[in-house]
Amino acid sequence: MNDHAPESINGSLIRLEGITKVYGSGPAAVHALKGVDLKIDKGEFVAVMGPSGSGKSTCMNILGCLDTPTAGAYRFKGVDAGALSRDQRALLRRNFLGFVFQGFNLLSRTSALENVELPLIYRGVPARERHAMARDALHTVGLTGWELHTPAELSGGQQQRVAIARAMVIEPEVLMADEPTGNLDSTRSREIMELLCSFNRDRGVTIVMVTHDAGMAGYAGRIIRFLDGLIDSEEPGGGYRP
Amino acid sequence: MIWETFVLALRAIRRNVLRSFLTILGIVIGVAAVITMVTLGDGATEQVRADISSLGSNMLQVRPGQGFRGPGGVRIPSERFKISDAQAIEREIAGLQAVAPTANRSAQAIIGNRNWPTSVMGSTNDYLRVRDWPLEHGRVFTEGELHSGRAVCILGTTVVKELFGDQDPLGAFIRLDRLSCQVVGVLSSKGQSSFGQDQDNMVLVPLRALQRRIAGNTDVEAVMVSAMDGVSTEALREDIERLMRERRRIAQGRDDDFHVRDMEEIVSALTSTTRVLTALLGAVAAVSLLVGGIGIMNIMLVSVTERTREIGTRLAIGAREKEVLMQFLIEAVVLSSLGGIFGIALGLGAAALGAHLLGVPFVFNPGIVVLAFVFSASVGVVFGFFPARQAARMDPIEALRHE
């Protein structure tokens, strides 16, 4: 995988055209996405909303190259992601994408520091440099002093901040967050959102975030609403816009 | 990356110390058994070799009946040897140093109220020459004593110790069952034989005395022969075989009804016994490694299922299939190699103890240690591969959603 994939001509970082996703087959088939067209530019902060089962997570998985669409074209940095092999998609995630999940998905019985180091290990960063980068990332999310604690010893908000540090430590181009505040109270949620906003604003990281909370979506520059496998509407959010 | 994976594997193993220990127990036991037995077997063989070379490698024994050859072959009823056979060998065959006709009985050696079970060897002075066995003091038999079969005897040191303690036995009379005989000499000490038997627990009497007064016949049980220096025992053996076939009128094409064995043959008979034992152990080891391997596969499958979310996270973060595969494969190999290392340590310890108890030398065999290690490591590769592949082929989304 090359680090210098050509950007598409019109500058769109992410471009979905007629994406469909069907789970199963025959009469039991579920049409999770029914032809989604979407463009996301570099540096945008996009919130994805919509009722449960409308296809938000399915779309995110495709955007994050964790899954492949049934039909349609997905270009990431101008590269046809649909044509990539499983390993090539893994390399693309490793090099350009950060993930923050609703359930945090930290490795248990593994310190915060080591959790943050994980993506660096797969990038082959030498141990010393890795420790320094991971410490930095934990510092940025305000967890200095908590490096050696395991997830079980951290609060939900702290765990999510570790997860964000893990996603950000590789300095990804895009941060994918599927309900990052879904498990947190409103104060913790706001802290997390401030953190994401600062990454978007200060580092120019493109963020795509699924949320059910209109308050959280308000931090984004653009809000996309899904309904029944299609994009129903788009509107500007209240957040920072480039 | 490999190093990180290795550390990761060790940590995963340490997390479940008891479970890991139970998992590798099969491998530990299998490897330990093999190491112990091979090491002890090597020690025993080594000891036999040393003993036999001290016994004199130029010695041959001629016995009636067939030898070790043929598994459970038909034993031809065979005629006993007589003194004349020994005399014929001595007369007709060149290159001999000494020829001793022998017969052997066990008997109680008695003096006063002391009583000791021993082995009575009837032979000539040539027996001492064949076995290269000098006297400690006293004298050998005279021609007259040998010819008439007089009741005189030469004692081994064990018999002297048991019957006389510190007293001088020369000139005393002892009873061997019903035969009363006078002690004329004492043998030097030879110690234990390779079969663990005390060679000094014996009484030598003139062959005729044994035949007439104890055995009650005129049979010779074995003719012991030693070759002169530089004469090949192989050639001697052929000469003796030809002579004996002639004397015993064995027709062309029929099997010998006697047997000539040399020390090499005894060694190889012994080593082939240990070889059979080793092969048997190999089979046991193979089974226990198989069982151990299945145990590892089982626990790795459990581990992969338990860690599904972890695997999903790793895949989402950008781990490639082969990286996840390597992680679990290395974990399995580390597990089985640990079993191998523990097994080797345990086996060498047990072998050292066993060698001490059995009084055989401890022979360290680096070949078998390396082999055992390589084998246990490969058990990890073979039985760890399937679970590792299951982990590597997981769908990241499914894995992340796993409870």
Ligand SMILES: Nc1ncnc2c1ncn2[C@@H]1O[C@H](COP(=O)(O)OP(=O)(O)OP(=O)(O)O)[C@@H](O)[C@H]1O
């Ligand atoms: N692996 C799957 N197999 C079968 N059907 C699936 C699978 N994943 C999702 N679906 C179906 O696809 C549809 C869209 O699911 P998706 O998870 O994208 O919804 P969502 O918008 O994220 O909902 P929520 O807000 O509850 O997370 C749903 O009807 C769901 O049942």
Ligand SMILES: [Mg+2]
């Ligand atoms: Mg969802």
